[in-house]
Amino acid sequence: GAGVSQTPSNKVTEKGKYVELRCDPISGHTALYWYRQSLGQGPEFLIYFQGTGAADDSGLPNDRFFAVRPEGSVSTLKIQRTERGDSAVYLCASSLSGSGETQYFGPGTRLLVL
Amino acid sequence: GQSLEQPSEVTAVEGAIVQINCTYQTSGFYGLSWYQQHDGGAPTFLSYNALDGLEETGRFSSFLSRSDSYGYLLLQELQMKDSASYFCAVRSDTGRRALTFGSGTRLQVQP
Numbered sequence: 001g002a003g004v005s006q007t008p009s010n011k012v013t014e015k016g017k018y019v020e021l022r023c024d025p026i027s028g029h030t031a032l033y034w035y036r037q038s039l040g041q042g043p044e045f046l047i048y049f050q051g052t053g054a055a056d057d058s059g060l061p062n063d064r065f066f067a068v069r070p071e072g073s074v075s076t077l078k079i080q081r082t083e084r085g086d087s088a089v090y091l092c093a094s095s096l097s098g099s100g101e102t103q104y105f106g107p108g109t110r111l112l113v114l
Numbered sequence: 115g116q117s118l119e120q121p122s123e124v125t126a127v128e129g130a131i132v133q134i135n136c137t138y139q140t141s142g143f144y145g146l147s148w149y150q151q152h153d154g155g156a157p158t159f160l161s162y163n164a165l166d167g168l169e170e171t172g173r174f175s176s177f178l179s180r181s182d183s184y185g186y187l188l189l190q191e192l193q194m195k196d197s198a199s200y201f202c203a204v205r206s207d208t209g210r211r212a213l214t215f216g217s218g219t220r221l222q223v224q225p
Contacts, residue, residue, distance in 0.1 A: 004156075031211060033211070033212060033213075040218070041217055041218070042201045042203070042215030042217050042218050043157060043201075043213075044215070045212040045213065045214065048211050048212050050211075055211070056211065056212060059212065091156065091157070093157075095211075102147075102159045102162065103159065103213065104159070105149075105156040105157045105158070106156055107155065107156045
């Protein structure tokens with residue numbers, strides 16, 4: 001597949017549980033971004049990776065959210081002690097070099113916290 | 115902080131031309147992008163303006179005026195498949211790669 005892929009496509013969990021969301025960027029893209037989108041809103045930035053390191057995590061809402069990209073390719077967004085307010089679509093995007101202008105988005109993971 | 119304003123909804127008929135405006139307030143500015151998103155789908159890049167003027171890509175054009183902190187997306191020869199949400203987004207400075215998105219404009223194309 002040539003595009004960004006995300007798994008799972010849908011995730012239903014209970015309040016207080018831990019979830020992991022996976023993103024597989026376009027091969028060769030060094031920059032990876034996580035966004036969160038609520039209904040009727042634009043994507044909201046969470047964290048940006050350049051290679052293996054988190055170059056900008058200023059969008060993470062609190063310390064329950066954490067993301068890794070250990071080998072500079074696949075990334076995992078981890079949410080601890082989920083809350084109902086975490087329900088949203090979590091989007092991953094990648095770009096070739098971190099120039100930022102053209103970001104290629106995955107289809108997202110729809111997270112529902114009951 | 116950064117903020118972007120765009121109309122929440124626009125309706126037009128097939129074959130027509132529609133313009134979606136975007137005004138922004140940012141502490142710095144590095145470029146204005148436009149993305150299209152169909153219901154349930156991923157945002158898809160449409161265009162990017164870093165300098166003043168008009169950029170044309172097929173039926174879509176995008177304009178930027180840095181002095182007015184304003185841009186627009188122009189869609190010509192509207193087709194039913196253009197019904198989607200359109201987001202403007204800014205990259206506020208060279209040190210920050212993330213995009214800040216507006217709330218989106220929902221375009222409904224009617225036959």
